[in-house]
Amino acid sequence: MTNIGKFFIDGQWVAPVSQMSADVIDPATHTVVGQVPLANAEDANRAVIAARRAFDSFSQVPLADRIALLRRIAKGMTRRQEDIAQAISAEIGVPIAYARSGHAAAGAAHIEILCRELESFAFEWMQGDTLVTRLPIGVAALITPWNVPVNQIVIKFAPALAAGCTMILKPSEIAPTCATIIAEIIQEAGIPAGVFNLIHGDGPGAGAALTSHPQVDMVSFTGSTRAGIAISNGAAPTIKRVGLELGGKSANILLDDVDLADAVAKGVRACFANSGQACSAPTRMLVPRGMMADAARIAAGVADGLRVGDPRNPATDLGPVANANQWRSIQAMIAAGVAEGATLAAGGTGLPEGLTTGDYVRPTVFADVAPTMRIAQEEIFGPVLSIIPYDSIDHAVEIANSSVYGLAAYVQGRDLDRVRAVGRRLRAGRVHLNYPVLDRTAPFGGFRQSGNGREQGRYGLEEFLEYSALIGHGAA
CATH class of the missing domain: 3.40.309.10 (Aldehyde Dehydrogenase; Chain A, domain 2)
Structure with missing residues (x-):
C-alpha cells in the first residue's frame, strides 16, 4: 500500500513535525492497515507558507498550460485507478466492484469535464469601458470527507488549480491513502512546487489550523453540518470565503x-x-x-x-x-x-x-x-x-x-x-x-443546513474566483 507516513509540501515528501498518529482500520475485519500522521499547527503552517509563496507565479500561468497539467493528472488517475479502488475498499469497506466503477473512475471523468468547460469559460469581458475579470481567489484549504474520497478531492483541487489558486488538501484521517496516491499522481504530472500541498490530520488539529490561518483565502469543506458550523466560526475572524457541502435528508x-x-x-x-x-x-x-x-x-x-x-x-x-x-x-x-x-x-x-x-x-x-x-x-x-x-x-x-x-x-x-x-x-x-x-x-450543493456554494463543472470553478473590475480600461 502507498506510504501515508509523509506529507507533500512545497514539491517534496517530508516528515511531519507532529509526533501524533492514528491507526487506519479496515472496517470489514477491524485490522489495522496503516498509520497516518496527524498534522499540528506547525505542519499546517509549513503547507500554507509554501502555497502562499507559489501563488504569485502560478496565478499567472497561461490557461492552456493549466489545462494541459490537468489532463496529465487525469491520465495518471486512470493509470492508477486500481490502486485507488483497492485503497477505498480496504479503508472504508466499499465493495470492490463499486470502488472501481463508482469511486475510482470518477476522478478522471470530473477532470475531463472541467477541461472541456475551461475551453469556453469566460475569465474576462468588456462592460462598456470597464473590463470585468475573474481572478483566482488565492490560497485555498480543501478539507474532504471519507465517504467519497476521490470524488470530493477532485471536485475541489481540479477547479482550484484551473482557476490559478494554490492549495492545501487535508483529507479525512479515516481514508488517507487515496489522497496520497492522488498527490503522487499530481507530482508525476509536473506540478510546480507549492501549488498543491497535502497534509493529513483530524479536524480539531489540522483542520482548525488551516481554517483559521490568516494566509488562507478560502476554505472548501465537505462533511457534517456540525463540522461545517465549526469551520465557519473558525474562518470568521479572517473574513475568508467558506464553501460548505454538508448533510442531507433527501x-x-x-x-x-x-x-x-x-x-x-x-x-x-x-x-x-x-x-x-x-x-x-x-x-x-x-x-x-x-x-x-x-x-x-x-x-x-x-x-x-x-x-x-x-x-x-x-x-x-x-x-x-x-x-x-x-x-x-x-x-x-x-x-x-x-x-x-x-x-x-x-x-x-x-x-x-x-x-x-x-x-x-x-x-x-x-x-x-x-x-x-x-x-x-x-x-x-x-x-x-x-x-x-x-x-x-x-x-x-x-x-x-x-x-x-x-x-x-x-x-x-x-x-x-x-x-x-x-x-x-x-x-x-x-x-x-x-x-x-x-x-x-450539473451544479452540486444545497440549501439551508446542507451548505452553501456549488461544486462540479463550471460552477465549481466559479467558487475559486473573485471579480475585479478595471474601470476605464476601454476609454480612448
Whole structure:
C-alpha cells in the first residue's frame, strides 16, 4: 500500500513535525492497515507558507498550460485507478466492484469535464469601458470527507488549480491513502512546487489550523453540518470565503401514477448505495397513503435480497460502514425508529446474519414513518430507509421541504409534466426526475443546513474566483 507516513509540501515528501498518529482500520475485519500522521499547527503552517509563496507565479500561468497539467493528472488517475479502488475498499469497506466503477473512475471523468468547460469559460469581458475579470481567489484549504474520497478531492483541487489558486488538501484521517496516491499522481504530472500541498490530520488539529490561518483565502469543506458550523466560526475572524457541502435528508416523492415496483426498488438501491453513506441519498421515500403496504413489501424484499459481506468479493452489494463509531450511531438511530413506533419492515439492529465481526449494518426499511420522527429528520448516514405516507401532492411537497436540509430531492411518476411541476416546488440544490443518468456537469450543493456554494463543472470553478473590475480600461 502507498506510504501515508509523509506529507507533500512545497514539491517534496517530508516528515511531519507532529509526533501524533492514528491507526487506519479496515472496517470489514477491524485490522489495522496503516498509520497516518496527524498534522499540528506547525505542519499546517509549513503547507500554507509554501502555497502562499507559489501563488504569485502560478496565478499567472497561461490557461492552456493549466489545462494541459490537468489532463496529465487525469491520465495518471486512470493509470492508477486500481490502486485507488483497492485503497477505498480496504479503508472504508466499499465493495470492490463499486470502488472501481463508482469511486475510482470518477476522478478522471470530473477532470475531463472541467477541461472541456475551461475551453469556453469566460475569465474576462468588456462592460462598456470597464473590463470585468475573474481572478483566482488565492490560497485555498480543501478539507474532504471519507465517504467519497476521490470524488470530493477532485471536485475541489481540479477547479482550484484551473482557476490559478494554490492549495492545501487535508483529507479525512479515516481514508488517507487515496489522497496520497492522488498527490503522487499530481507530482508525476509536473506540478510546480507549492501549488498543491497535502497534509493529513483530524479536524480539531489540522483542520482548525488551516481554517483559521490568516494566509488562507478560502476554505472548501465537505462533511457534517456540525463540522461545517465549526469551520465557519473558525474562518470568521479572517473574513475568508467558506464553501460548505454538508448533510442531507433527501425526499423521494413517488406520485400516484408511478410504476410502484420499479420506483420503490430503484429508490431502495439508491438509498443503500455506498452502504447508505452518501449525503444526497434518497433516505425519505414518500408514497400515497393507500400504497404504503405495497411499497413497504417491495422495499423489504429488495433490502432482504441485498448481499452484505466481504467487500473484496465482487458479488457483494453492501460492505461495512466506514468505522465503529459510524456503526454505533446507526444502531442507535435504528433503535430510535423502533422506539418511536415506526414499522420495521426489514433489517434492524445488530450484525447481519452470518457475520460476526466488522462494521456491517443490516439493510433496514421502516414503514409508516411520521414526518416528525428522528429517522425522518436526522441524517443517519447508513443503509436505513424511511417510508412516509402522504395524502396529496401539496402534503408531499410540505413533508419534503420540512427538513433543515436541502441537498437533493427526487420525484417519480409517469406523467412527466406532473413530475416536473412537483420538482420545481422542492427546495433542494439538485432534483432528480425519474432516476435520471448522473450529470457530472450539473451544479452540486444545497440549501439551508446542507451548505452553501456549488461544486462540479463550471460552477465549481466559479467558487475559486473573485471579480475585479478595471474601470476605464476601454476609454480612448
